[in-house]
Amino acid sequence: MTVRLERQGSSLIVHNSTEKRGAITPDLYQTIAAAMEQARAPDIRCVILTGGDFFCAGGNLKVLATRAALAPQERRAKIEILHDVIRAMHACPVPIIAAVEGGAAGAGLSLTLACDFIVASRGAQFTAAYVKAGLTPDGGLTHALSRLLPRQMAMQLCLIGGAISAEQLHALGIVFQLSPIGETLGDAHKLAEQLSRGPARAQARIRQLLNEAQDTTLSDQLDREAAFMAEAQGDSEAAIGIQAFIEKRKAEFQL
Numbered sequence: 522m523t524v525r526l527e528r529q530g531s532s533l534i535v536h537n538s539t540e541k542r543g544a545i546t547p548d549l550y551q552t553i554a555a556a557m558e559q560a561r562a563p564d565i566r567c568v569i570l571t572g573g574d575f576f577c578a579g580g581n582l583k584v585l586a587t588r589a590a591l592a593p594q595e596r597r598a599k600i601e602i603l604h605d606v607i608r609a610m611h612a613c614p615v616p617i618i619a620a621v622e623g624g625a626a627g628a629g630l631s632l633t634l635a636c637d638f639i640v641a642s643r644g645a646q647f648t649a650a651y652v653k654a655g656l657t658p659d660g661g662l663t664h665a666l667s668r669l670l671p672r673q674m675a676m677q678l679c680l681i682g683g684a685i686s687a688e689q690l691h692a693l694g695i696v697f698q699l700s701p702i703g704e705t706l707g708d709a710h711k712l713a714e715q716l717s718r719g720p721a722r723a724q725a726r727i728r729q730l731l732n733e734a735q736d737t738t739l740s741d742q743l744d745r746e747a748a749f750m751a752e753a754q755g756d757s758e759a760a761i762g763i764q765a766f767i768e769k770r771k772a773e774f775q776l
Contacts, residue, residue, distance in 0.1 A: 522573065524548040526556055531566040532713045533559055534706075539573030544581040545628055550606050553632075557609040566717035568613065569709050570636060571620040576645075579627025582654060600659055603628055607661045610635045611732055614725040616716050620709035621645055621687070622702065631660025634669065637728065638697040640709045641687035650682035668735060669695050720758035720774045 524546065527534040533556045537543045556568050570576075588596050610617055610632075619625075619636040624646040633639055633647070649666070651658050658666075658679060666675040670693070677683045690696040700708045716724070726749045734742050753759050758774060765772035 524552045526552050526559075529710070530714070531564060531717045532569055532710070533565055533567075534569045534571060537570070537572035537577055541581065542575040542578035542623075543572040543629065544578045545603075546581075547602075549577075550602055553606050554609055557606075557613050560613050560615045563721070565615060566721060567615050567713035568617045569620055569706070569713060570617065570632065571706050571709065572622065575623035576619070576621040576625045577629025577632060579625075579629045585654075585656070603631070603660050607631065607635050614728070615721075616713075616724065616728065618709045618712055620705040622705050624648070624684075624687075627651060627658075628660045628662075631658070631662040631665070634665040634695075635661065638709075638712060639690070639695065640698045640700055640705045640712065641690070641696045642702045642705050643687060643699050644702070645687040646684045647678075647687070647690065648682065648684045649678040652680060653682040669693070718774065720762060720772075722756055723753055723758050723762075726753060 522536065522539045524538050525536050527536060535549075535552050535556050537549055538546060553570070559565060560568050588599065591599075616638065617636040618638045618640060619633045621633060621639060621641040622645065623642065625633045626648045627650065630647050630649055649658055649662055663675075663679070666678060670678070674685065678685060687696050687699060691699050698708055698712070730742070730745060730749060733745060737745070761774055762772045
C-alpha cells in the first residue's frame with residue numbers, strides 16, 4: 522500500500538506505505554504536510570498518523586548513501602524538508618495521534634514524538650540507531666528525547682543505538698495507550714472521537730500553550746496564558762462549558 526490521505530468523519534488519516542517497513546519517502550512528507558494544511562479547516566478535529574505492521578523505519582539508508590555526492594547545502598536542504606514537516610506538526614491547530622504498530626526507528630521516531638498522543642501496540646520497539654550508521658539524529662529527535670526521557674535512557678538510545686519498548690515508554694507517560702497488536706488504529710479513532718467532542722478553539726489554545734511552554738520563560742508563558750484565558754472567556758465555548766458546569770451536566774460543544 523502506498524502513502525495516502527483519508528478523511529474519516531472529522532479526522533484526517535495519514536496512511537504510511539507498508540513497503541520497506543514504512544521507510545520515509547517524499548510522498549510521506551508531502552502527505553503529512555497536506556494533512557497539516559487541511560487540518561486548519563473548522564470541520565477537522567484530529568489528525569492520525571498510521572502505517573502497516575511497522576509504523577516507520579525512518580530514512581532509507583540506500584538513499585542516504587547517495588547524499589555524500591551532494592554539496593553540503595544540498596544535503597542540508599533535503600534534511601530541512603523533514604524539519605519543515607516537524608514544524609508544521611508543531612503548529613497544527615488540532616491534536617495529532619500516532620497509531621504505531623510494530624515500532625518506529627530514526628526519523629520515524631521523530632515523527633512519532635512530534636504527535637500529541639501515541640497509541641502503540643504491545644511489544645512495539647522504538648530505536649534511534651543513527652549512530653550505528655555513523656549518522657546523527659534529525660527531525661527534532663534530540664529535542665524531544667532530552668525533554669521526555671531520563672538522560673541515561675536518551676544516551677542509550679542515541680549513543681549506543683539501543684531500543685526501548687512501548688511498555689517502557691508507557692510507564693514513563695510517553696505512550697498514551699498500549700493496544701493489542703492490530704488494534705492501534707481503532708483505538709486511535711476512539712481517542713479522536715473523544716477529542717472531537719471537546720471545545721475546538723480551547724483545545725487549539727491549550728495545544729499551543731503546551732508546545733510553546735517548552736522553550737519559554739515563566740514570565741513569557743504567564744503573559745501567553747493571560748492573553749489566551751482572556752480570549753477564551755469571551756468565546757461561546759466558554760459560555761456553553763460554564764453553563765453546563767453550573768447546571769451539573771455534560772457540555773455539548775458544537776462540532
